[in-house]
Amino acid sequence: MVKITIMGASGTIGKTVAFNLAEKDVIDEIIMFSRPSSHERVKGEILDMYDALAAEDIDCELKASSDYADLAGSSIVLITSGVPRKEGMSRLDLAVPNSKIVQEYSKQIAIHAPDSVILIVTNPVDVMTSIALKTSGFDKKRVIGLGNHLDSLRLKTLLSQHFHINSREIHTRVIGEHGDHMVPLLSSTTIGGILLKSFVEYMDLDVPKLVETLKNSGNNIISKKGATEYGPSYAISNLILTIANDTRKILTVSTYLEGEVEGVYDVSLGVPVILCKHGIKRIVPLKMNDEERTEFFDAARTVKKTTYELEKMLNKE
Incomplete structure (x- = not known):
């Protein structure tokens, strides 16, 4: 049951x-x-x-x-x-x-x-x-x-709409903070099994604009209808069903790191994991280019600082 x-x-x-x-x-x-x-x-x-x-x-x-x-x-x-x-x-x-x-x-x-x-x-x-x-x-x-699972779905949609390709053909991921310091892993994104950077039409992609649109997706929806609803709800349901059904999908969620990714520790960030009925089966190793790695470290510093300050405040009360 x-x-x-x-x-x-x-x-x-x-x-x-x-x-x-x-x-x-x-x-x-x-x-x-x-x-x-x-x-x-x-x-x-x-x-x-x-x-x-x-x-x-x-x-x-x-x-x-x-x-x-x-x-x-x-x-x-x-x-x-x-x-x-x-x-x-x-x-x-x-x-x-x-x-x-x-x-x-x-x-x-x-x-x-x-x-x-x-x-x-x-x-x-x-x-x-x-x-x-x-x-x-x-x-x-x-x-x-929930971490960057929703962000990853949003990036998938943006790429699908830009290239006019079925979203099932796009495999991409966002890691880091669910916020301003999210890190789209464009270096490992594939379309139909082809690396994004090797895709001929990639030359027409305005990457800075894409990333900015991605980061502002939530605020854009809130400004128009007052709140996000369907996207978060279905992303959450997706995680719950993956765990409940023990389907062992690789999804990007926030988890407490102890050096598993780029030596980052003592902070919760979005990274790819295998989900099972017991929660996280294991964190999936990944490669980043230099720019992505720098952004990931920035996310870690920002979230760790906020977490530390918050815990300090809570401990005083």
Whole structure:
């Protein structure tokens, strides 16, 4: 039996993930956890979802809860709760209020669902991944951040649209920080098995503009509709289903590094990993060119500094 708990289920991302997972008909039970003040609204969301699922003959059990005891038996606990990002606000601006939420939830997960995998979506996700890891006391393989998985999907879309090629033919990856210090690995990107730099049409690609567009993707959406919704929700669902089904895909998530990539340590960053039912099976080695390596080190310094300052503040309280 596969049981998933979504903490922050009253929010747009939380409820969209819940419905997407239920619709796939491979999850047995989904706990939609929220604050008591949102409990009735979540119950309403569930009734609405049941009506839709009935049309597809899907029997996934959905339950609204504000009781930490209901986390028991969860295979995966998703933390989406936090102050939402607004236009012009960096993910790092969210660090202080969101760290307190992630810290409290991580403590409760350790008590009530000690064998689960924790998946962090709350921003700044790389910093929050380290907070959740150290607070829960879990093995780092079982504490994962959404990281650059969404960024990688966005880059894939941009390249697909530029070259007018089916996105299935494009294999690319973004690593580093889920933020301004993300690192697109264009040196190892392939189209139809051909390295991007060897692709004739690559000469027409404005790389600086591409990278800038990629970095501003989230803000661009927020400026137009107020929040990101479908992209993050489906990227999160993709990670959850990969773990739940033990499909062992290589995806780019945020994980705590201890020297596995370029000797970087004591910081959570997005890197390619093999995901399995126990969380991260292993980090996948990768090669970068000199420019990418420099950018990756910059990401490590930035996220490590923010994490250190945040932990120092939390320890004083």
